[in-house]
Amino acid sequence: MAVHTKHPVAARPGPPVREKTGHLLLRAWCIFVLASMLASVGWVNILGDAGAGVLMISAGVVSVIAWTVIRPPFQWRRLPWFALAYVAWAALSITWSAWLGTSVLTWLLLALTTLQGLFVGAMLTWRELVRAVASALKWVLGLSLLFELAVSLFVQGPLLPGFVLPDPAVDYDPIVYWSRDNLFDGGRLQGLMGNANLLGPVALLGIIVFAIRFAAHAPRRMLLIGWIALAAFLYVRAASATAFLAGVLALIVLITVLLMRRARRPGERTRWYIAYAVIAIGGGVSLWVFRDALFRAVGRESDLTGRQGIWQAVLERAGEHPIVGWGFATPWLPWEPLFDRWIVDHGETVMQAHNMWLDVYLQLGIIGVVIFAAALLAFIWRAWFFAVDRPRWDLRADRPYSPLTLLPTLVGAILLVQGVAESTPLLMWGWMFLVMLGGKIKQTPHIGVGPTERSLAIERGELLLDAVRADTLRPRARSARQEGATRADPDAVPSEAATPDAETKPAL
Secondary structure: OOOOOOOOOOOOOOOOOOOOHHHHHHHHHHHHHHHHHHHOOHHHHHHHHHHHHHHHHHHHHHHHHHHHHHOOOOOOOOOOHHHHHHHHHHHHHHHHOOOHHHHHHHHHHHHHHHHHHHHHHHHOOHHHHHHHHHHHHHHHHHHHHHHHHHHHHHHOOOEEOOOEOOOOOOOOOHHHOOEOOOOOOOOOOOOOOOOHHHHHHHHHHHHHHHHHHHHOOOOOHHHHHHHHHHHHHHHHHHOOHHHHHHHHHHHHHHHHHHHHHOOOOOOHHHHHHHHHHHHHHHHHHHHHHOHHHHHHHOOOOOOOOOHHHHHHHHHHHHOOOOOOOOOOOOOOOOOOOOOOOOOEEOOEEOOOOOOHHHHHHHHHHHHHHHHHHHHHHHHHHHHHHHHHOOOOOOOOOOOOOOHHHHHHHHHHHHHHHHHHHOOHHHOHHHHHHHHHHHHHHHHOOEOOEOHHHHOHHHHOOHHHHHHHHHHHHHHHHHHHHHHOOOOOOOOOOOOHHHOOOHHHOOOO
């Protein structure tokens, strides 16, 4: 006769497991760090040079304390060594720098940016990282639009940094304005950065990140469509020729990656590589031959709005110390005597070479160019195969691709193009993303696999870790009893299908 037990096998019902407050605060801090880097000179426009410097240093101290307290799983041997070698060479250049004070201050900025990139990459999983970047972009782009709207509605005219109204008796060059009040007259928007050439690439990055989140089946996908539209609006209204070219290259890279993923035979990718090499060479030649017509089409001159004159001056000075350079200085601080009024554009002292390669050559010489090229090449190389190779760490060869793996290689495309006419990839969000994504790929080459990815205690809290372990042990224990087994693995890790994350559903 069957006997019903009063001790059911199932666990007692309880409230759903939620993230701990500590991790919510950690993720919020990472979003703030990312937004600060993406807004770049926006803090300078709001707080001034001294205030922005204090903020950067304070943020670095907070991140160091958080890293020391949390101590996430981290493989110290798998750091982005070429990027760190560039930081080390920049530090060594202080010993022979022709502008000692500038080198010390700007190297501190570089070190803090590098630290923040490693910090965010270590604290967040791949899914959380992309989610945090999306949140930071929402803040930056949303506040940029609100800022331009407030200027048009309340100021009804141009605005100088520090919320200062222009003096009617002074004839200002438009380059000095924080906002030119162009929202309703069709002119170029500058956003929180106060520079359309900085807003354009960030808006392009927003389009890419929001689209990746949409393809990854993130929650509230209809809102993501709205954010994509907002980013596209700011991208078009910024009217940055460099950002437009970066968008074209990013689209080509995306199409190439998707085609590479369709390869089934060993030699199939080789044909695609050859075809795209021919296209790249032909496109480069065409761009040079028809550069006048192309730049006129986007409202620019063939010399990239005076950049050739800047490049010539930089090359002349860099030729005096071609091996080790003059000393690190990114950006050029305008109060340094050797930079003050050296190169003037629209009446203002130029603070960069408007080409990252020439900037590195001027500051760190040929040796610095080689080290930086190695760092950039290592990042692009890993990002490319991170995107095109199917995730595989055992005999299983049919795992689906994740849309999240597209982000690093598309960021690399933006940095490559932006570095032709701007030096911004050497500092702020450009350098941070190079360190953060490059280091993250080395630490965790597969999404959802690895010490940081599988450390659910960091990602969701200890309660979820215990719940997942209990759910994992229970079916194994039942199977062991049925088969006569006597042991079960207490440290089992849930499979990808069991991981409670809505973004695991592949779309590409």
